[in-house]
Amino acid sequence: MTDSTVVVRVPATSANLGPGFDTLGLALALHDEVEATLYEPSSGGSAETAEVSVEGEGAGEVPLDGRHLIVATMRRTFDRMGLPRPSGIRLRCVNRIPHARGLGSSSAAICAGILAARALAAEPYAAAPRPDGTAPAAPPSPPEFTDDDVFALATEIEGHPDNVGPCLAGGLTVAWTEPSGVPRMAKLLPHADVRPVVLVPEHRLSTETARGLLPASVPHADASANAGRAALLVAALTGRPERELLLAGTEDRLHQGYRAPAMPRTADLVARLRALGIPAVVSGAGPTVLAFSTGDKQDLIAPEVGNDWHIRPLDVETRGACVVSPETR
Numbered sequence: 457m458t459d460s461t462v463v464v465r466v467p468a469t470s471a472n473l474g475p476g477f478d479t480l481g482l483a484l485a486l487h488d489e490v491e492a493t494l495y496e497p498s499s500g501g502s503a504e505t506a507e508v509s510v511e512g513e514g515a516g517e518v519p520l521d522g523r524h525l526i527v528a529t530m531r532r533t534f535d536r537m538g539l540p541r542p543s544g545i546r547l548r549c550v551n552r553i554p555h556a557r558g559l560g561s562s563s564a565a566i567c568a569g570i571l572a573a574r575a576l577a578a579e580p581y582a583a584a585p586r587p588d589g590t591a592p593a594a595p596p597s598p599p600e601f602t603d604d605d606v607f608a609l610a611t612e613i614e615g616h617p618d619n620v621g622p623c624l625a626g627g628l629t630v631a632w633t634e635p636s637g638v639p640r641m642a643k644l645l646p647h648a649d650v651r652p653v654v655l656v657p658e659h660r661l662s663t664e665t666a667r668g669l670l671p672a673s674v675p676h677a678d679a680s681a682n683a684g685r686a687a688l689l690v691a692a693l694t695g696r697p698e699r700e701l702l703l704a705g706t707e708d709r710l711h712q713g714y715r716a717p718a719m720p721r722t723a724d725l726v727a728r729l730r731a732l733g734i735p736a737v738v739s740g741a742g743p744t745v746l747a748f749s750t751g752d753k754q755d756l757i758a759p760e761v762g763n764d765w766h767i768r769p770l771d772v773e774t775r776g777a778c779v780v781s782p783e784t785r
């Protein structure tokens with residue numbers, strides 16, 4: 457059986473955008489690329505095998521075996537599609553999205569794994585034996601695994617849809633969950649004058665830690681304030697952006713304040729930029745800061761940022777995650 461390979465390209469994302477906790481997200485033109493191959497291990501393979509190489513972000517840190525997030529996600533996707541797991545998965549990862557900084561690295565890895573598995577399932581592959589050692593059934597024809605299925609599985613693995621939505625669709629997404637538990641999203645395109653700048657610190661904060669700081673309930677007035685600001689922000693980002701509207705539309709009372717003790721330098725930088733009239737928020741679960749630069753205030757950003765932060769102006773990515781080679785779908 458011949459090896460089959462796909463290359464998947466996935467963007468960074470910034471979630472929340474201030475008031476849109478677990479709802480709003482924006483795709484950014486900074487990408488990870490993953491070459492995924494299904495192969496038959498030379499030993500004949502009594503178990504599932506994985507070989508991973510990583511260049512760039514996360515190199516020397518993430519596991520290089522079956523515990524790697526993309527490998528684990530690919531196996532879970534084969535399970536979800538009702539197909540036998542492949543016996544060998546080989547990954548070559550070129551990572552540009554910093555890890556645990558609030559730029560959606562885990563979401564990008566999960567989306568990459570699901571899209572790679574879906575594309576590779578379309579070709580014959582060597583399947584691993586079942587856990588009881590018996591031979592797997594011949595892979596049936598791959599089932600239809602829709603874009604909605606991809607979004608639902610990625611959200612299930614990631615735990616929230618606001619990074620997954622823009623990672624898959626590109627642009628600005630509004631995500632919500634149906635009463636049945638099914639996640640949904642609507643995609644919008646921000647105005648071409650929307651200019652995101654991310655300010656990325658060296659230090660990290662895991663999403664899990666940041667979520668642990670949130671209270672179980674919030675005052676009704678705070679929820680109401682955020683609803684209004686989130687609606688305003690969508691209008692401000694999709695129309696010609698006006699700084700005053702972006703500033704008002706990026707105010708938040710639901711998460712940034714509660715998380716500030718875990719990222720005091722981020723909270724301080726957001727406060728200083730906002731005092732200068734620059735719309736700035738915590739990107740995702742932090743500690744990166746996302747600012748929307750507007751011509752008149754742009755030059756004020758750099759002097760506020762310390763030497764150990766990277767200032768990165770990034771375009772909005774309008775396309776989202778895709779299989780770039782071969783074009784199988």
Ligand SMILES: Nc1ncnc2c1ncn2[C@@H]1O[C@H](COP(=O)(O)OP(=O)(O)OP(=O)(O)O)[C@@H](O)[C@H]1O
Nearest residue numbers: 525555556557558559560561562565662663740741
């Ligand atoms: N490309 C990748 N390959 C393997 N593991 C990854 C990859 N990207 C992220 N991870 C895993 O996910 C962890 C980071 O996930 P986490 O949810 O804490 O932060 P984030 O996704 O970068 O930020 P946020 O969710 O706030 O935007 C990394 O420490 C690593 O364990």
Ligand SMILES: N[C@@H](CCO)C(=O)O
Nearest residue numbers: 471477478663740741
């Ligand atoms: N909405 C999520 C984004 C993190 O990826 C959070 O703030 O916890």
